[in-house]
Amino acid sequence: MIQLSEEITKIKGGVSSPKGFEAKGVHCGLRYSKKDLGAIISEAPAVSAAVYTQSHFQAAPLKVTQASLKKEGVLQAVIVNSAIANACTGDQGLKDAYEMRDGFASQLGIEPELVAVSSTGVIGELLDMKKIQAGIEQLGQAPSVSGAFEEAILTTDTVTKQTCYELVIGGDIITIGGAAKGSGMIHPNMATMLGFVTTDAAVEEQALKNALREITDVSFNQITVDGETSTNDMVLVMANGCAGNDCLTEQHPDWPAFKKGLKLVCEDLAKDIARDGEGATKLIEARVEGAKNNLEANIIAKKIVGSSLVKTAVYGTDANWGRIIGAIGHSAASVTAEQVEVFLGGQCLFKHNEPQPFSETDAKEYLSGDEITIAVRLQEGSGSGRAWGCDLTYDYIKINASYRT
Template sequence: MTEAGAYRQIPGGVTAARGFSASGVPAGLKKDGKLDLALIYSEAPASAAGVYTTNLVKAAPLELTRRRVAAGTARAVIINAGNANACTGERGLTDAAAMARAAASSLGISEEEVLVASTGVIGVPLPVEKIAAAAPKAAASLSKENHTLASRAIMTTDLVPKEYAVQVHIKRSVVTIGGMAKGSGMIHPNMATMLCFITTDAAIGSEALQTALKKAVDRSFNMITVDGDTSTNDMVLALANGQAGNPEIKTDTEDYRLFYEGLLEVCTALAKMIARDGEGATRLIEVNVTGAPTKQDARLAARSVVGSNLFKAAVFGKDANWGRILCALGYSGATFDPTRADIFIGDVQVARNGGAVEFDEERATEMLNQDPVTVFVDLKSGAYSATAWGCDLTYDYVRINGSYRT
């Protein structure tokens, strides 16, 4: 366990919070009997919040879930991998609703209390009959211990499951916030090919939860990139069932600040796991920008550098080509004076005032061989800062995406 600020990391992922259980089972959507159906369940009705992809093309499960989250409460989430149920027309909406019905029937709850998510290949009808057949097994397998099985069941090209949880002391109560995520390719700011499910036993209303979630997503999942693509199914969902027994958290209070810090920690940890597990990636990249005239300028600058394919390829090759960093800053849309920018790769300064400076190439190569690779940029044009995360661009990225559908 680790401690930082007002929160403490604990094991348990999406089932760490009181009253939540999860499962992961094979439904036959993937080959070779792999896990491909996950279920998350709350013993009590929970406040619900969600943030969704900005892509104009939105998958059927996302459309259904967004409507149900707007009602304010939910009890369960059913998630399948292997098929995105996207660009499937009216049938897609019918199949998404059928997924929810199958889960609701197996759990003995109302269909309207079930949220739905899917990930996988686009444009292929969902074999919903397989999900309906597997839903009773998923419900029967629910437990506190099956959080990792659930996180594995939502993976597509991910190499590792992604889960994280923290505890926060609020008044005299201990509030737990946990979650799981998937994502490896088609990752870019403003939501990417990623799903994230966060659970908490905090007592907090849906409006306050929505406010906290959107702010946390902006600082975490919207600050990662792998390849510049944004998909059709992406969402972050949060459920809060109130079983911690704390006084209800209201916005603009100290309780809210403490809760938000814990939520941001969970979102940031999961976001960095996604970036580190980028398709074909060998190293995480972290870009820290300081000295920007506005917060937005700092965000634009950091995201531009971490998203530069040229710089990502240079990291893979351990080439301290700082010109690619300055170039990415220049087209980022951020306002700054290029003749004042300083750039560091790890502890090696590679540019000063927007120009060349002598540096130790061997030491810079060592810094580029670290994981994570850290880049520091001081624009010396203001007081704002931001951090973004990504990964290197490798030969394996092309190999994976050259045959993704087949």
């Protein structure tokens, strides 16, 4: 338990921690032996919001989830499979995604539009619907076990990703939990990043939508492993109101506290994904201050963590500030060479458009850690931003150059 401020506390837990939520995972046979079908179920319909991939090739399950959410903006369950992304699968793929939704809804005895669908795995292959149907029956009997859902949604990930926070809203304790999968922003053959957030807070729909969009931009959208976007990316938040609080709106005095909690959950999951990037050994955080505005700060931060040369330098524990300058110099943001300052682990490496003397030994030791922060001051304005990535290693090549199996 980590006390972050008067209002917000990090607790052990995940998507099934908020009141009224359960989460399950089973093995239905899409993968050889690992769990491959999971679900989050709320005891009451939950006000929900989602953000989807911007890819032109949006996968079938995302279309079905959009159709469900369009009805009333509430969901009671989400069903997720791994192994097969059900992307680039034409009309049959769309039919299958609807069948997956309707089958699970019927099993739960609820309206189909109360169910969202999500898939992750290989692109261009159809789901084995017999296995999915059998899996849906299994899900009905499966107990809500901690970690089973998180396991069922993994593909090339090496660890499960969950987080949970508690905060007090008008005297009521509310909980926000999250789960995610993803080992890169893009693996078009292993498509890709999913995030699920649950909360027992009562939240007004439009406020939840706005908050999710705003927070996604500074959390999930600020991570990069290999620079692109998959066909299946989705972040879904469900708020079932079981905490009994007064419904949160953007005018509620505790709205900033709730948003802060939601942001912490999304940020934790985003960082976990970057840290677990394919082949990665280190999490890299770029912090940019003094940009013209926050947007430009975020663009530069993402340029830094997205640079193959910065990533390989961090892997090689090389305090190669020239590569950081390269990444900053290349961005469309306002940058004045003479005003830029670059810091690594507290040491200033570059200032007044000239290299600064620094201890290479200290820098090398700092780069040997598993969390690296690169800080940049631009002195253009008051914008700040952060982004997260990982180092680029031989294992990234190994994972991605080996033939599909």
